Amino acid sequence: AIYIYGSGFFAQGGRSPDVQIGGTGVRVIGTHLGVDGPIWSSNATDITQMDTVLRVELAAESTAPLASGASKRDITIVLPDGQSVTLKSALEVTTP
Numbered sequence: 001a002i003y004i005y006g007s008g009f010f011a012q013g014g015r016s017p018d019v020q021i022g023g024t025g026v027r028v029i030g031t032h033l034g035v036d037g038p039i040w041s042s043n044a045t046d047i048t049q050m051d052t053v054l055r056v057e058l059a060a061e062s063t064a065p066l067a068s069g070a071s072k073r074d075i076t077i078v079l080p081d082g083q084s085v086t087l088k089s090a091l092e093v094t095t096p
Helices: none
Strands: 002-005 018-021 026-033 053-060 073-078 084-091
Touching (some): 018 053
Antiparallel strands (some): 002 053
């Protein structure tokens, strides 16, 4: 999973924001909006932080192109109301 930190994230109608990863071989399995992240306990209940962490579960296929210059991937966050923002060249696939 990766964690995206920011502000203004929100869920609507039971839907968390959607996340899209550019390129091939990497897909989003699920997203979760909330306070659980590497710097918080999974039992955290501070609702003042609810719009600051988006947990994104990813799956990388064995055919996903590995990091090499032009293979950096864009990440787009789409809120339930249709607003979106894209971070260019935000993710690379590397070997473990």
